[in-house]
Amino acid sequence: MTRRQFADLLAWAAAQLDAKPTQPIYAGLLIDAGDDTVTIGAASHGGGARATLPADVMEPGRIVVPGRMAAQVVGAYRSELIELATAQEQVELAAGRDLFRLSLLPAGDYPAVADQPDPDGTVDGSELAEAVRQAVSATDPKVNDLQVWRSGIQLTAGGDRLTVWATDRYRMAERTIAWTPARDQEPVGALVVGRSLVDAVLGLEGAISLSLAGKTVGIGDRVRYSTLDRLDEAGRQDPHRFIPAQFTTEAVAPAADLISTVKRACLVAGDGKPKILLGFGSDDISVRAAGDDTGAVAMDYVDGRHIDGPSLQIAFQPGPLLDALTVAGTDEVRIGLTGPTKPALVHAVGDDTDYQHLVMPVRL
Structure with a gap:
C-alpha cells in the first residue's frame, strides 16, 4: 500500500478515538490484514470507525497499535511504500530507510466495530462536509451531562432535503442540502456530537450513505464508515421559533x-x-x-x-x-x-x- 493512503486513513481513524480513553485498549487502532485488503478500525465510547483499502498482503493477521502514535509515525515517513511486520509483541513499520517499532495492544480485547447497515439515503460528500462545518460553529462542546444537546448537530432527512442544524441555546446555524432517499419513508433524524461528526465526514468523497433510523447513526463512503451514538435531546427548545x-x-x-x-x-x-x-x-x-x-x-x-x-x-x-x-x-x-x-x-x-x-x- 502507499504511505499516503495509509497515513490518511490512520489519521482519520485516530481522530475518532476518545480524547481521554478510560481503558488503554480504546487508545488503539485495529489493523486487520486480509487476503488483498487492509481494514483499519477505531472504537470509542461514542461510536466507531472503519476504513478498508487494497493492499499486497503477504501474511494475513490482526493487530492493535497505539492509534495516535502510529498515525504520527506513518505521517512523518518520507518513502511512499510502507511495510508492516510483527515480532515479539511489537509492530515494525518500515518505509525506505525509516524504521519504527511500536508496542502492540491485545487484539483479543478490542471492541467490535459495527457493520454498515442499509442506508436511509445519500448526500454529496462535499456538500455535507460544508454543512457540518457551518453547523458546528453553533455548538458548545464544553457542556455538562444535563445539556449534552448543546454540543450536538441535528440531521433531519425529509423529502429530497437533508437539514443540518445546531444550537447552543444562544445561537443557531442551519443549512439544507440535496438528499436522495433510499426508499419511501417518513422524515427521519438524529442528534449526534458535533465534533465527532466533523471528524467522521473528513475525507469522505462522492455519494455519502447515511443511516439515521437506527440506535446509532452511520455515515460513510466506499472506503470509510463511522458510527455515532445519538445524543439526548431532552431540554432542547426549537430555536426556529425566534x-x-x-x-x-x-x-x-x-x-x-x-x-x-x-x-x-x-x-x-x-x-x-x-x-x-x-x-x-x-x-x-x-x-x-x-x-x-x-x-x-x-x-x-x-x-x-x-x-x-x-x-x-x-x-x-x-x-x-x-x-x-x-x-x-x-x-x-x-x-x-x-x-x-x-x-x-x-x-x-x-x-x-x-x-x-x-x-x-x-x-x-
Missing part, C-alpha cells in the same frame, strides 16, 4: 470586509465582556467597540447595501458574530433585524446555499 416572518431592517454586507473590520474593533474591546456595536440605516454599516477597562475606542465603516427599514444599532459578543460570518462561505451576507434586543439572522447570499445563522444580541 426567526421572524419578516424583518424591520435588512442590509447586505461584504463578508470579508465585515469580518476584518470586526476583528480590528476587537483589539480595543477589552478582555472582560467585549461588545461590538453595529449600526444600520444607510449603505455605510458602522462598527464600533470600546474598552471598558482601557478607555480605548474604535470606529469604522463597511461599504454595504441598505435594503430596507429604519436606522438600528445592535450589539453582539465578537465570538458568535465572527463565527456566523466566517462560515458563511459566500462573498456577501444578508443581515435581518427586528430590534436591538431581538436575535439577528445572518444569511449567505448565493444561489447554491441557504445557510442561515441566528445570533443573539447583548444589551448595551
Whole structure:
C-alpha cells in the first residue's frame, strides 16, 4: 500500500478515538490484514470507525497499535511504500530507510466495530462536509451531562432535503442540502456530537450513505464508515421559533470586509465582556467597540447595501458574530433585524446555499 493512503486513513481513524480513553485498549487502532485488503478500525465510547483499502498482503493477521502514535509515525515517513511486520509483541513499520517499532495492544480485547447497515439515503460528500462545518460553529462542546444537546448537530432527512442544524441555546446555524432517499419513508433524524461528526465526514468523497433510523447513526463512503451514538435531546427548545416572518431592517454586507473590520474593533474591546456595536440605516454599516477597562475606542465603516427599514444599532459578543460570518462561505451576507434586543439572522447570499445563522444580541 502507499504511505499516503495509509497515513490518511490512520489519521482519520485516530481522530475518532476518545480524547481521554478510560481503558488503554480504546487508545488503539485495529489493523486487520486480509487476503488483498487492509481494514483499519477505531472504537470509542461514542461510536466507531472503519476504513478498508487494497493492499499486497503477504501474511494475513490482526493487530492493535497505539492509534495516535502510529498515525504520527506513518505521517512523518518520507518513502511512499510502507511495510508492516510483527515480532515479539511489537509492530515494525518500515518505509525506505525509516524504521519504527511500536508496542502492540491485545487484539483479543478490542471492541467490535459495527457493520454498515442499509442506508436511509445519500448526500454529496462535499456538500455535507460544508454543512457540518457551518453547523458546528453553533455548538458548545464544553457542556455538562444535563445539556449534552448543546454540543450536538441535528440531521433531519425529509423529502429530497437533508437539514443540518445546531444550537447552543444562544445561537443557531442551519443549512439544507440535496438528499436522495433510499426508499419511501417518513422524515427521519438524529442528534449526534458535533465534533465527532466533523471528524467522521473528513475525507469522505462522492455519494455519502447515511443511516439515521437506527440506535446509532452511520455515515460513510466506499472506503470509510463511522458510527455515532445519538445524543439526548431532552431540554432542547426549537430555536426556529425566534426567526421572524419578516424583518424591520435588512442590509447586505461584504463578508470579508465585515469580518476584518470586526476583528480590528476587537483589539480595543477589552478582555472582560467585549461588545461590538453595529449600526444600520444607510449603505455605510458602522462598527464600533470600546474598552471598558482601557478607555480605548474604535470606529469604522463597511461599504454595504441598505435594503430596507429604519436606522438600528445592535450589539453582539465578537465570538458568535465572527463565527456566523466566517462560515458563511459566500462573498456577501444578508443581515435581518427586528430590534436591538431581538436575535439577528445572518444569511449567505448565493444561489447554491441557504445557510442561515441566528445570533443573539447583548444589551448595551
